[in-house]
Structure formats: C-alpha cells, structure tokens
Amino acid sequence: MDIRLVVLLLLLIPLVVGIGIVASGIAMNTLLVVLLGGVMIYLTYTMYSRRIDREIIQSDPKKATPAKLYMDGVDFMPATKNVLFGYQFKSIAAAGPITGPIVAATFWGWLPSILWLVIGVTFIGWAADYSAIMLSVRNDGNSLSAITYRLIAHRTRTILFVFIFFYLLLVAGAFMGVMTALMSARTDVPLGLLTLAIMGLLAGQMLYRWKMDLIVVTVITVAITIAAMALGPFGTQGTTLGPVQSAVAGLNTSIDNLTGKQPLFVVVDPTRADPRTPAVGADGKRPATAAYDPASDTIKTLPNYLFWAVFLLAFSYLGTNLPIWRFAQPVNYIGFWIMLFTIGFSAIGGLLAPVIAPKVATFTVAAVKPNINLPNVFDLGFTFVAGKQWQPVWPMLFVTIACGAISGWHSLIGSVNTSRQLEYETDALPVGGGGMLSENTLGLLALTAVSITGLAGVGAFATGVGRLLDVVFAGGSGAFVTYGTALGFGAFMVIVLTVVQLLFRVMRVTLTEWLGDSLPVLKNPHVSTIVSMLLALFLLLTGTWVYLWQLFGASNQLMAALGLLIVSIWLRSTGRNPLYAAIPMLFMYITTMAAILVNAYNQYVNILTAPAFAGQAIVQAGGWAMMIISALLFVCAAIIAWDAWKAWQRYGKAQPAGAQAE
DSSP: OOHHHHHHHHHHHHHHHHHHHHHHTOOOBHHHHHHHHHHHHHHIIIIIIHHHIIIIIOOOTTSOOHHHHTOOSSSOOOBOHHHHHHHHHHHHOSSHHHHHHHHHHHHHOHHHHHHHHHHHIIIIIHHHHHHHHHHHHTTTTOOHHHHHHHHTOHHHHHHHHHHHHHHHHHHHHHHHHHHHHHHHHOTTSHHHHHHHHHHHHHHHHHHHTSOOOHHHHHHHHHHHHHHHHHHTTTTOBTTBOOHHHHHHHHHHHHHHGGGTTOOSEEEOOTTOOSTTSOOOOTTSSOOOOSSEETTTTEEEEOHHHHHHHHHHHHHHHHHHHSOTTTTHHHHHHHHHHHHHHHHHHHHHHHHHHHHHOHHHHBOOSOSSOOBTTBTTOOSTTOSOOTTSOOOOHHHHHHHHSOTTTOOHHHHHHHHHTGGGTBSSGGGHIIIIIHHHHHHHHHHHHHHHHHHHHOOOSHHHHHHHHHHHHHHHHHTTSSTTHHHHHHHHHHHHHHHHHHHHHHHHHHHHHHHHHHHTTTSGGGGSHHHHHHHHHHHHHHHHHHSTHHHHHTTHHHHHHHHHHHHHHHHHHHHHHTTOOOHHHHHHHHHHHHHHHHHHHHHHHHHIIIIISOGGGTTOHHHHHHHHHHHHHHHHHHHHHHHHHHHHHHHHHHHHTSOSTTOSOO
C-alpha cells in the first residue's frame, strides 16, 4: 500500500469518528475512547511506524550500538528491550499527559482534545521519539546539542545548550512544586515512594549483580511497591486516619513545631498554579488551609514543605549520579508496571462502565466548550476580546496538550539516556515508538477522568481513576472510590517522581557539556548535579516556578520542534527522505512560535495590567520576567530556524544519497 494512502487512512479515522459522534448526537463514553485509542495505536504502529523504520531509517540488528561500543556501566549500558521499554515509558510519562488534557478539556471540551491526542501521536509523537533515539544511536550516542554542532553550526549548538538547560530548569522547578505540595498534603503517598526507592536499588542488584530472572525480580519488587502504596490509605475512614497516614501526619506536625508552626516565608501566586491554593468553594471564596491565607491571598511555606522538597531531591540525586542500572533504570521499570496496572484496570473499567455503571461511563464535560469570555459563543476561543485572556484552539490546544501527543522532553531523554542503553538498533521502534504510543493511553485516561468527573486539576485524574477502578473492583457501587482515588494520587506521584530524577540527570549532562570547558569544576557530576538542584530549589521556595510554568507548554513543544528539525537535517544530510519528520516539524515550529506570542499577551493582561496586582512589586517582576523570557524564546527559535535553513540548503547541494556520514 502506498504510504500516502496509509497516512490518509490514519488521518480520516479519528476525524470521521469525532464528526460522526457530534453530528449524530451520540454522547461520548468511556467505551468509545478505549476503542478509538486502541485501534489507532495498533494501526499506527503496524501500518506507518514499521514502514518508516524499514524503508527510511533502515534499522540494522547487526550494527553495534553505542551501548555496546562504549559500555562504561554508568551511562552506556545495554539493556533488553523489555526492560528498556518500561524504562522509556516511565521516563517520558510524567505530569504532562495528565495535566495537559485536563486543562484542554476545561478550555475547549473533550472533542478537540481527543482529536489532537490521537492525530498528534499518530503522525508526530511516535516519530519524534523514535527518530531522536535513532539520530543519537547513529551518532555515537551524542546529545542533540553535540549533533547540532556538526550538522548545523557552532552558534546553533550554543543557543540550544542555553535553551535546553533553562527548559529543564523550568520543568524541574514546576514538577518539584507540584510534588512537594502533594507530599505535604497527601499523607497516604510517602510510604509508597520510599518503598519505590528501596525496591529500585534492590531490583538493580538482583538483575545486574545477582543475575536473577527478570520475571522473578519484577514480581517481587512490583508487588512490594504496590503493597506499600496500598498500605498508605489503609484504615482511613473519613477524618480518622489509618496507621500509616497518622504516622506521616505526626512527622509533619513535629517538623512544623520546630518553628512553632510559623511559616518560613510566604509567597504570592497570581497564576493559581500552586497546588497549595485551594479551589473556590460553593460560596465563591477560597477556604483557609494550613498553607493558604484567604485574607491576604498568600501561601505559607511551612517547614514540612521544605522537608519533603529535600526528600524528593535526595531521591533524584540517587537517580542522577548512580550508574543507570543501579537506580534510575530499575526505578522507572517498576514505575512502568504500576502505571500499566493503573491504565490497564482503568481501561477495563472504561469498557465495563457502559454496561454496569452508565453514570460513570458518560462524559459530563461538553464536546466543545464556549468561549471563556463569551459564555454563549462556541467559537473554540477564536473571538478576541480586548483586555481579556485569549485562548484560541490554535495554537493553544497544541501546546496545552503536550505529552501524550508530542513532547520535547521525549527527544531529550531518548537522545541522552535511552540511546545509550539500546542493545540492538531494531529495538528503537518498540522502545521509542511503542513507548510514545503507550504514553498516549495515559493522556486518553486523563481526558476520560476529567470528562466523567467534570472536575479540574490533579484531583480530577485521581477521582476519575478511582471511579473506573470502582467499576472493576466493586461493580460501580462506590465502595472502592475513596480507596481507588488514593491509589490514583499515589500513581500520579510515581509518574512524576520517576521522571524528575531523569530531569536532573539530563541537566547534569547538559550543564557539563555547556560550561564544563569554561568551568572545569562542573565536569564533576556531583557538582553539576548540586548546582542544578539548588537552582530548582530556588524556583520552588521563592514561588517563581508558578510564573515559569506558564511557559512550559510552548517551550516543551518548541523543544519537540527543535528535535524534529535536527532529525530532518540529519536525514537530508544522509540522503534519506526527511518529509515524515520535516512536515510535522514545520507545523510544530509555527504553532509554538505563535503560542509564545499568545502566552506573552495573556501574561500582559492577566498580571501586568490586572488591577488586582497593581503595586505588587514581586508579582509585577514575575510578569515582566515572563515577557522577557517569551521574547528570548522567540528570538532563539528564529535564529535556530535560520541556521537550520542554511544547513538544509547546504545539504541539498551535497553528494548523492548515502554519501554523507551517519
């Protein structure tokens, strides 16, 4: 079958399904989501991905990979594709595929969100992840920045270094902010995370030192970790805490008593992104909590918040500096199984719900939401109202839903970490492409969760998972919802934490490559790690991460576009057809640059000119910092695009296909 017919078929299926549902008036339910996602993932992998791998990349199981050529037991270490698939999946699946669909459904409804999730992963997401891995494998395991130096220009490499490091710092600060707040508030979570760290160390020892069977290691470590997660909420009834939660709550109280329960300092969050800010109640006001003061609209940073931040950094330090096989890889492998069970049982709940629990199955979120400024106008946000936040579906949907459709983080982790563990080139497709298609199911689950609950935030994901698990384990009676929701929160924390350790690992490598020659002390991995963590801790404790978080979507998708750009140049330089990467790259590049401009405008109207924040120096400074960073992102993207265009033209005049080095 011609590749153009394959692409057309894959494009038409989700569009016809979506339009058909709306035109016929059929209410979307969990069964249709599971079927659409499953069918598209199967068709994409079998009809499109394998064809690209076979005809364009031409992966060869006989070629020695960097993992075999440069095996050092630290970063370069061959791993079987079964272990590496689990590692890859958990390395890319973090908060993005959960929070993105939730926010998108809030702005535009479930139909635009599900179409982008399905179409995005079909044509862009898997291709970006798989291609980044193969690009690095064919270039001795080098990072994107190092490859850029050879393929494009020295200036491009320098700009990319700066962009990547501060992009990673932004994400690290934001993920730390979300996790630390949840660790402080959810006393049912810490035991599971502590057990995950212990089991990760044990799994690495069992697999690589004791040479135990993978199945045995998996059963032991995964079972103990899940048991610890289940013990967290065990025995809790209403406001009466169970034994584990009581112990954690007592620990928090003891730590807070060190300052007489007085905050270390207070911060202001005009974006409402900090999880410590409670939702508006039925009376239209935000309630007072231990961390939030509604009178002053400030957030108190209590000592236990700092304690859990240090706990998370210690966990990440192990994943950053221990040999990859010792901690990071086995921890992510265990995390993969936890997420597989969460997604798998939730999918079963989605299949069963229309039959035994129709109220759970039917979406409560509208297919298309009205304009946020015009309640009776269903224009997908395109109508512009001066002085008001503007959220047009293009370009904003495509940067709001990042992970799950396409993500720049995936390109980084694939080129810096996964490529250095690939045992055979032919493993790249099931690991890279398969990992991305699997992450898409997490995005679909998050969209389903928020759509059936009608809620927003991380709580929507946990509550939705709880309801779907209740269908499986309690027949939809509601008896398992509370427990299932607690497990949903625990799974969310595992999702994010297993990625944060790798964020700092990639930051460490990037900082060393960027400034190691100028500042030799940064070549020491412990020094570069500590510097990276201290910068992230500064963003966390000062509350400035909430400003930078607003740029995550655009910067993340711009990173994805940059990854596809480098892949496209590489394919052209080696005489291969680059269109499968170049066309998505152009779409993402134009979209993200437009989104940066829209983001800057929204910051201007929401913070800099908002009467509520007039005269608040810290808030105003944060708003102006966002504007400046937005401008720098736009300029950097434009310079890289110009350098890449010149390289594209240069390789167009190069020697015939195959004449250039891999």
